[in-house]
Amino acid sequence: MRWLAQVWAITTTAIRTIPQRRGASLATVVGIAGVVAVLVAVLSIGEGFRAALRSAGSPLNAMVLRSGSDSEMMSVLLGDAVEIIAQAPGIARGSVTPGEAAVPLTSGELFVVVDVPKKSTGTPANVPLRGVQPAAFATRPDVKITSGRKFEWGKNEVLVGEGARNQFRGLDVGSKMKWGQNEWTVVGIFEAGGALWESEIWTDARVLQPNYRRGNSFQTVVARLESPESFDTFKDALTKDPRLDVSVQRESEFFGNQGRTLQAVVRQLGFLLAVLMGIGAVFGALNTMYSAVAARTREVATLRAIGFGPGAVVVSVMVESMLLALAGGILGALGAWLFFDGYRTSTLNWDTFSQVTFAFDVTPALLVQGMTFALVLGLVGGLFPAIRAARLPVTAALREA
């Protein structure tokens, strides 16, 4: 108890005297705030990107690609194969046009890119153009039309995702574009709860095929499953079928893997930056705490002379350093959250060679990570000065001061 009382007495004194060391303390707080803000901001790019890809996949959907292909763009499935796939067991059935008989819910899809100018720079970007079949809307119930109408099957009409409309030029309802030999009209805009589809333009796959000289071929098939458990039945049936040469994945897993390259780059750069900046900030904190200890030499020596133990001195220095770090951490995390959370942008996804629009996502987990990092910096920055303070020879310190 006495020891705790000592700790309390010295620590409160130390904290009360922080204003006397305003300049150096402030420099530490700002330095750590900067480091935490940067760390959180850079990692929030990766989080937001992952969220856009992750929310695209439903565990109720299965993706079928040609075996060996690891992205939609590289896959080829002939028309016959698409029909065989639709007959596989485990697929949910439903009516895709009101009043018509229930059919297996599968959509053979084409995935290509078209050049559309980016609003921010005016230079062309690879915007994904997806050709779909009628069941596509039943397999992605999140897709909702917010203005205009759905395209008519068989016509050169397109639906544009909210994200694509906001980031690229000339994609509003009513605008016309010339891709290849044909003119296309935007007839509607859709949203999809922030998922990947919002970055895309959708049209009828049958209209797209001749335009891209694809004959009767598709690239992927997405199938709605009866239940998440029927995935294995479906997969086994397809992979054992000698007429097919395909790989089957859950849609959620497939899209989760589609941003590997960008995520790796962001993560590795983020890590490198955090280490470098962390080192810089620790030196800043060390300087501050050493000068704090120096400024308090006489005070510490007096306390030691009247019977306070070295442990209490160590704790007081550490607490001061951690408090400064905590203040910096809160400031930095808050700043990152205020400035970056929800910031919308688009970038090239290197794995699909097409644009993805997404929002920076400062998640609670990232905030916790940032604060933890700040506290580690405070701990390291306080430790050595604390030891020095505790080791001050009392008589020499009193004389020096």
Next chain:
Amino acid sequence: MKFWPLLWSSLKRRKARTVFTLLSILVAFVLFAYLAAIKVAFSAGVDVAGADRLLTTHKTSIIQPLPARYKDDIARVPGVALVTHASWFGGIYQDASKGFQGVFQAPIVPEEYLAMYPEFKVDDAQKRAWIEDRQGVLVGSTTAKRYGWKVGDRIPVQATFWRKKDGGKVWEFNIRGIYTGGTGTDTTQFLFHYDYFDEARQLGQGIVGWYIVKIGDTTKTAEIGKAIDALFANSPAETKTVTEKALAQGFADQVGNIGAIIQWILAAVFFTLLLVTANTIAQSVRERTSELAVLKTIGFSDGRTLALVLAESGLLAILGGGAGLILGWMAISAGDPTHGFLPFFYFPTKDIVLGVVIVLALGFVAGIVPALSAMRLSIVDALRRA
């Protein structure tokens, strides 16, 4: 130089502080070096793109192929010195996690491609061996180092798109040469014979990805580009011809403001670090007011006091900043932190110069305020205060 001992002893006054200040300056400039290299990486080689090279792609998008027969038509356009083509391959080496899809793999015409890119340096014997072996591949030194390949190795690459005639997915290549290049040259490419590729692939015979055109007169870029595109106007595969630089800029723009945001953040951190450091230096001078007063008492002139304080902060900045720039340069030259995802990753000379200027500016700015107050110090006041 007789003031060395004086300078030295003032730096030794608080050894820990001097060391930490030096180290934080050092870290700040390592960060600066990375900032410059990341900027280069995100600009995707805009600065090193050849001004005399044009790229002709399909008008709708670069993923759309063009007929191989366009080559002769393009070659006849006045002003065109050389034309060749390349295509996208995108295979997997070992497994997807090895990142080989990120490497530019292309079936090309060997002699023409080397003539188009004279910055790719390859030993004559290796060059001949590569040209003679239909399954031969010429690989950039960065990629060769990354996968531990040497000349003579047989490399199986699994196709993601391009199957062979028998439906096989595995293409085997023999490494016949390893090319190198100066700063800013993309040494990550994996180049093999288009003839072999075209003959062995299951479908798509007679198509290529895009054309690369070398022109004699770089002032005629726009006209020549227009003349090429006019050849194929209203055909099923219309073209779009831009300079290599414009194409690189286009990709940089596609990556978009992510790069810009990372750079802004880094710049903010760099300047925060400088600010904190400058504050430390200034503080260490303020603590020595009485010592400076003593110096003036024993006859140091105002100007000399000013110079002494400036020299001290300058010395800190040059030692720390210089070491930081050198360390940063060394780390960057050792390779990019993502192990090959960024083909352009180097510390540009103009940024090295800028770094040196900032080092000097840091020394001056951090020192000038305390130096001026040291110069103006009235001896009597200062001694009384102490």
